[in-house]
Amino acid sequence: MSNPSLLILAGDGIGPEVMGQVRRIIDWYGEKRDLKFDVSEDLVGGAAYDAHGTPLHDDTMAKAQEVDAVLLGAVGGPKYDVLDFSVKPERGLLRLRKEMDLYANLRPAQCFDALADFSSLKRDVVAGLDIMIVRELTSGIYFGEPRGIFEEGNERVGINTQRYTESEIERVARSAFELARRRGNKVCSMEKANVMESGILWREVVQKIHDEEYPDVELSHMYADAGAMQLCRWPKQFDVIVTDNLFGDLLSDAAAMLTGSLGMLPSASLGAPMANGRPKAMYEPVHGSAPDIAGQGKANPIACILSFAMALRYSFDQGAEADRLEAAIEKVLRDGVRTADLLGEEGATPVSTSEMGDAILAALDSSL
Ligand code: IPM
């Protein structure tokens, strides 16, 4: 049997730097665990625009559809701010999500004990935090029609449309309930059913899927604004949160920051199973391209490496190896190894991106 295939799209800014460390981890698994992957690389975002005049070449899109999983770094940067909306780096990412139909975006917010004092919230509020946000990723206001900037009388009007079909809500609700069964068995669904019809439908459909298929899972509903407040007040009340594309974008950034650093959080975007039974999948860190520190070897590669751990778990059925990688990262943090983003004002010397990679590889070695 041939090796599973990975397409690496490192993208812009710190993307290539953090992905360089993921390459080393992938090689380690090939050498030390006989877990080999066929890895190819291509361009996305501004890097693709520079080479081809488009943030995602059709050939790259076709490759992404073929492979077992895509690993993405980050896209965007100030250099591309002047570009027309249709070719902005972000469009490349959104096209991948849409055309691969990656409707379930899993964004864990986990607080590593060694970093609990890093959060802007008190240690007892965040220590041990482990929540999973399931964000709908291929519909809602990000993609709904009509959209655009139109003339209306003597002024312009900007329009985006929040639109959800029942089947779109059903499938992401099932993803959330399935995950909950393997975790704390609790789902909180967030929308604004008090002001939006799409929210009323969302609530009804999530409740129906629960009652018909997952009555054993504890389900609650919350308005998304109250949800944001509760996330800051007492985040440990949540296990799985399921929400739409836009609210999920906001709530996941807020949840991420509870854990101390955006540089720590991975994500998985999953679609329907392919012929080989694996879900269509793309894995990427939650953080962006961080142009202010790009190219300086300062970036924290952990979010990107943890995204590869999610790939091991969700695409390749290697849960034990994912645990091994996560444990190696925990060990390195316990040992006090810190990139600049994890140091705050303390004035200690940070390690570089590749030194963090060295430390994680050493911890992996000692796990054998
Ligand atoms: C994210 C990002 C993207 C989004 C941008 C880069 C298009 O913020 O993945 O959360 O809004 O979905």
Ligand code: MG
């Ligand atoms: Mg976002």
